[in-house]
Amino acid sequence: MLDQTEGYMTADGRKIGGVVMDMRNITLRFGGVEAIKNISFDIREGEIRAIIGPNGAGKSSMLNVISGFYVPQEGEVWFRGSKRPPMKPYQVAQQGIARTFQNIALFEGMSVLDNVMTGRLNNMKTGLLQQALWRGAAEREEVENREICEKVIDFLEIQHIRKTPVARLPYGLKKRVELARALASEPKLLLLDEPMAGMNVEEKEDMSRFILSVNDEFGTTIALIEHDMGVVMDLSDRVVVMDYGKKIGDGTPDEVRNNQDVIDAYLGVSHD
Amino acid sequence: MTQPVNGDSGLRSVPALLRRNAKTMAQAPAYREKEFGIWQTWTWTQACQQAESLALGLIDLGLDTGDFVAIIGRNRPSLYLSMVAVQMAGGVPVPLYQDAVADEMSYVLQHCGARYVIAESQEQVDKVLEVQDQLSELKHMVYLDPRGLRKYDHTHLHSYDAILDAGHAKRDATLPILQQREGKLDYDSTCVMLYTSGTTGKPKGVVLSNRNIIETARASSDFDKLTSGENVLAYLPMAWVGDFIFSIGQAYWTGFCVNCPESQDTMSTDLREIGPSYFFAPPRVFETQLTNVMIRMEDAGKFKKWLFDTFMAHARKVGPAILDGHSVGMMDRLKYALGELCIYGPLKNTLGFTNVRVGYTAGEAIGPEIFDFYRSLGINLKQLYGQTEASVFITQQPDGQVRSDTVGVPSPGVEVRIGDSGEVYYRSPGTFVEYYRNPESTADTKDPEGWVATGDAGFFETDTGHLRIIDRAKDVAKMSDGGMFAPKFVENKLKFYPSILEAVVFGAGRDTCVAFINIDMSAVGNWAERNNIAYSSYQELAGHPRVLEQIRLHVNEVNASVAQDEMLSGCQIHRFLVLHKELDADDGELTRTRKVRRKIIGEKFEDLVNALYDGSASIYTETEVTYEDGRKGKISATLNILDAEVFPRAAQIAAQ
Numbered sequence: 001m002l003d004q005t006e007g008y009m010t011a012d013g014r015k016i017g018g019v020v021m022d023m024r025n026i027t028l029r030f031g032g033v034e035a036i037k038n039i040s041f042d043i044r045e046g047e048i049r050a051i052i053g054p055n056g057a058g059k060s061s062m063l064n065v066i067s068g069f070y071v072p073q074e075g076e077v078w079f080r081g082s083k084r085p086p087m088k089p090y091q092v093a094q095q096g097i098a099r100t101f102q103n104i105a106l107f108e109g110m111s112v113l114d115n116v117m118t119g120r121l122n123n124m125k126t127g128l129l130q131q132a133l134w135r136g137a138a139e140r141e142e143v144e145n146r147e148i149c150e151k152v153i154d155f156l157e158i159q160h161i162r163k164t165p166v167a168r169l170p171y172g173l174k175k176r177v178e179l180a181r182a183l184a185s186e187p188k189l190l191l192l193d194e195p196m197a198g199m200n201v202e203e204k205e206d207m208s209r210f211i212l213s214v215n216d217e218f219g220t221t222i223a224l225i226e227h228d229m230g231v232v233m234d235l236s237d238r239v240v241v242m243d244y245g246k247k248i249g250d251g252t253p254d255e256v257r258n259n260q261d262v263i264d265a266y267l268g269v270s271h272d
Numbered sequence: 273m274t275q276p277v278n279g280d281s282g283l284r285s286v287p288a289l290l291r292r293n294a295k296t297m298a299q300a301p302a303y304r305e306k307e308f309g310i311w312q313t314w315t316w317t318q319a320c321q322q323a324e325s326l327a328l329g330l331i332d333l334g335l336d337t338g339d340f341v342a343i344i345g346r347n348r349p350s351l352y353l354s355m356v357a358v359q360m361a362g363g364v365p366v367p368l369y370q371d372a373v374a375d376e377m378s379y380v381l382q383h384c385g386a387r388y389v390i391a392e393s394q395e396q397v398d399k400v401l402e403v404q405d406q407l408s409e410l411k412h413m414v415y416l417d418p419r420g421l422r423k424y425d426h427t428h429l430h431s432y433d434a435i436l437d438a439g440h441a442k443r444d445a446t447l448p449i450l451q452q453r454e455g456k457l458d459y460d461s462t463c464v465m466l467y468t469s470g471t472t473g474k475p476k477g478v479v480l481s482n483r484n485i486i487e488t489a490r491a492s493s494d495f496d497k498l499t500s501g502e503n504v505l506a507y508l509p510m511a512w513v514g515d516f517i518f519s520i521g522q523a524y525w526t527g528f529c530v531n532c533p534e535s536q537d538t539m540s541t542d543l544r545e546i547g548p549s550y551f552f553a554p555p556r557v558f559e560t561q562l563t564n565v566m567i568r569m570e571d572a573g574k575f576k577k578w579l580f581d582t583f584m585a586h587a588r589k590v591g592p593a594i595l596d597g598h599s600v601g602m603m604d605r606l607k608y609a610l611g612e613l614c615i616y617g618p619l620k621n622t623l624g625f626t627n628v629r630v631g632y633t634a635g636e637a638i639g640p641e642i643f644d645f646y647r648s649l650g651i652n653l654k655q656l657y658g659q660t661e662a663s664v665f666i667t668q669q670p671d672g673q674v675r676s677d678t679v680g681v682p683s684p685g686v687e688v689r690i691g692d693s694g695e696v697y698y699r700s701p702g703t704f705v706e707y708y709r710n711p712e713s714t715a716d717t718k719d720p721e722g723w724v725a726t727g728d729a730g731f732f733e734t735d736t737g738h739l740r741i742i743d744r745a746k747d748v749a750k751m752s753d754g755g756m757f758a759p760k761f762v763e764n765k766l767k768f769y770p771s772i773l774e775a776v777v778f779g780a781g782r783d784t785c786v787a788f789i790n791i792d793m794s795a796v797g798n799w800a801e802r803n804n805i806a807y808s809s810y811q812e813l814a815g816h817p818r819v820l821e822q823i824r825l826h827v828n829e830v831n832a833s834v835a836q837d838e839m840l841s842g843c844q845i846h847r848f849l850v851l852h853k854e855l856d857a858d859d860g861e862l863t864r865t866r867k868v869r870r871k872i873i874g875e876k877f878e879d880l881v882n883a884l885y886d887g888s889a890s891i892y893t894e895t896e897v898t899y900e901d902g903r904k905g906k907i908s909a910t911l912n913i914l915d916a917e918v919f920p921r922a923a924q925i926a927a928q
Contacts, residue, residue, distance in 0.1 A: 160537035
């Protein structure tokens with residue numbers, strides 16, 4: 001199923017597999033505004049792929065195209081070797097893609113546990129009536145799914161807030177709960193939209209550790225958008241750089257760091 | 273469980289106790305640990321099997337008789353069982369403080385020449401790997417939680433489960449060796465080696481024998497009539513002697529269940545769920561809980577607050593008397609019963625103390641107000657006095673004779689005497705064997721007749737026979753005018769204010785006393801919130817003029833109270849400052865059990881001490897701080913120095 005082109009070895013000795021997601025000549029327009037202009041790049045199995053760029057570069061739009069929320073006017077999205085037709089977000093989720101949001105999108109009034117459980121919704125098959133009676137299959141299903149959620153809670157070290165309503169949590173923890181919800185669906189591909197925005201150094205370090213552990217422990221492929229250059233360069237295996245909807249760089253952190261276009265985009269060019 | 277322990281009964285070691293429990297209480301719970309949101313149970317049979325498999329696996333890994341095995345991690349059944357398994361296999365378990373930084377660990381691991389390390393997680397494994405160059409004796413490491421360790425070089429690193437499986441698989445071949453080694457264990461073989469936290473210098477390895485542990489466990493279990501039905505929550509560091517006595521000694525002797533929290537942060541939830549019947553905590557835990565209750569009450573509605581205040585006032589009046597079984601009037605009893613229904617019961621439930629039959633606090637003096645608060649709720653909180661070298665117990669308070677200012681009468685089997693210098697000496701079956709590789713210190717501390725110097729100054733009250741501890745003998749000094757200087761006495765008074773977390777008083781050989789004060793972030797932060805004081809960091813809050821003013825009021829009140837004491841009225845605080853950083857064990861300012869290292873603090877902040885004495889109004893200072901991961905940084909601040917009101921002495925000092 002996977003693209004047969006060979007994978008590569010990362011600097012820290014992880015083996016990266018074939019192409020999981022292939023974006024081919026994507027163009028996305030909102031009316032007259034071209035948010036993404038003819039961009040192609042791929043995401044390979046098991047890698048941590050970063051999308052970076054200045055404000056308004058089109059990064060979040062790109063992530064929304066990957067997650068199936070936006071349908072591009074031109075171009076094709078290939079997932080696991082086949083072209084993906086326009087889909088509803090829940091269908092994308094069923095394919096094994098999960099995401100977190102830039103501005104946290106949790107159910108504020110619900111407990112952390114309930115929020116994480118919503119990540120299992122696609123795996124619940126019993127109907128409303130069965131759920132209400134909560135006998136037999138419904139109960140079994142709940143127990144099985146709860147166990148998976150509890151493992152995620154343990155993994156992300158949020159046991160102490162299991163029963164706390166999300167609205168009462170500080171920002172950094174909410175971000176972690178969102179990651180937990182995404183992980184609960186046991187995704188193959190995890191999309192993180194600015195997982196570290198607005199965090200202090202300690203929270204960033206924690207989050208980086210969790211992202212690496214997720215990748216290491218479950219072999220999850222991760223695509224992330226991030227502003228903090230230090231974090232991006234440390235975490236990711238390959239980086240796509242966007243500016244004004246165009247791709248201006250693609251490669252390993254070192255390659256990207258030394259790319260003149262990227263430097264110009266970030267530092268600006270003098271116009272004299 | 274009242275059969276006597278002696279050489280004949282066969283119960284001469286902790287592994288023997290485990291084997292007995294596996295027989296007599298096979299299906300009763302030995303351990304519980306909350307994992308994945310559910311309390312998982314180990315029966316005594318399962319516990320015994322796991323310990324045996326681990327012991328077999330360790331022998332298979334090459335563990336030899338007398339090898340030291342360091343155990344690092346938070347309280348978990350598998351780690352407790354590994355301490356027993358190590359002893360079964362003929363080794364000596366050495367639990368270490370899990371929050372120690374790599375350098376501290378390195379010292380202890382080198383000192384005992386640990387051959388094996390059983391670590392809880394990647395964090396602990398990393399710390400040991402960081403210093404492994406210095407550890408020539410180290411052969412293998414075993415880890416419990418595999419997360420993040422998959423890619424590590426596994427030539428000398430093994431997962432706990434793999435060792436269990438190996439032990440189980442090669443059972444037939446290894447069992448005879450295990451049986452032979454286990455059979456050799458007797459009353460005088462080493463049960464555990466615990467490192468002292470080291471208030472003054474490098475930690476010392478205290479060797480405790482099976483006799484020490486089992487005799488102490490027996491005597492103390494009888495003292496409080498502990499049964500196999502007790503439940504305890506194990507949350508204090510495994511490297512601390514108290515935890516060893518409670519969670520292994522007494523638990524194995526009486527057969528009660530030890531419950532381990534899910535993580536450090538879930539302590540209060542787990543406490544509520546378990547509802548322990550026997551509880552142990554240093555004063556700090558009780559202080560924090562009380563502070564939290566008070567903060568919550570400040571935010572409560574008027575009616576609730578009135579209800580709380582009214583009934584708490586009543587509880588303070590009659591609660592302790594009811595608890596001690598003294599006669600109390602009918603109306604008072606009725607009102608107390610009503611209070612139990614409305615306030616005390618629900619409050620105890622929230623705190624997790626509903627079922628507490630016996631509670632102990634030790635390690636430091638507890639504030640009388642805090643102590644009385646818990647006792648007035650009907651919680652049988654008592655004090656004990658002990659140290660690692662005594663396998664904890666030196667004195668403790670019998671039911672019905674509980675007071676906040678004494679530490680009780682000598683524990684069963686313990687002899688206590690006061691030396692000529694006022695120092696407390698004891699002799700007991702729990703008295704330690706020796707300091708490992710340190711015969712000089714052993715000889716200094718323990719005389720040939722077995723009397724051990726505690727290093728604390730104290731005296732027996734003539735009418736009640738209760739022991740009162742004044743201070744560390746070394747800390748008690750003279751001021752330049754000849755008056756007695758007992759810093760702890762003043763510091764404890766200061767610390768009883770919720771807003772003061774820690775205080776360090778200086779004054780030995782000087783004419784006046786001065787103090788460093790650490791604010792309590794949660795209490796002061798809440799107060800600041802209610803009073804619309806904006807702040808962005810600990811440092812800013814600690815330096816806020818209104819916070820300083822509050823602290824000054826507290827210091828004044830303490831001075832007023834110190835002035836009442838004939839002997840110590842010279843210890844009033846003339847000038848003080850509020851420190852810009854919290855005193856921290858990672859910076860060496862506190863011990864791992866959170867005791868103040870006065871001398872080190874005095875040297876480290878010498879500039880501040882000088883400023884307190886030279887009359888300057890403020891001082892600029894730079895301090896090196898160590899972060900949790902061992903990195904170092906610098907913080908700088910300009911601290912204001914405040915003058916406190918000093919009260920006339922109640923009486924002239926006799927010592928002049």
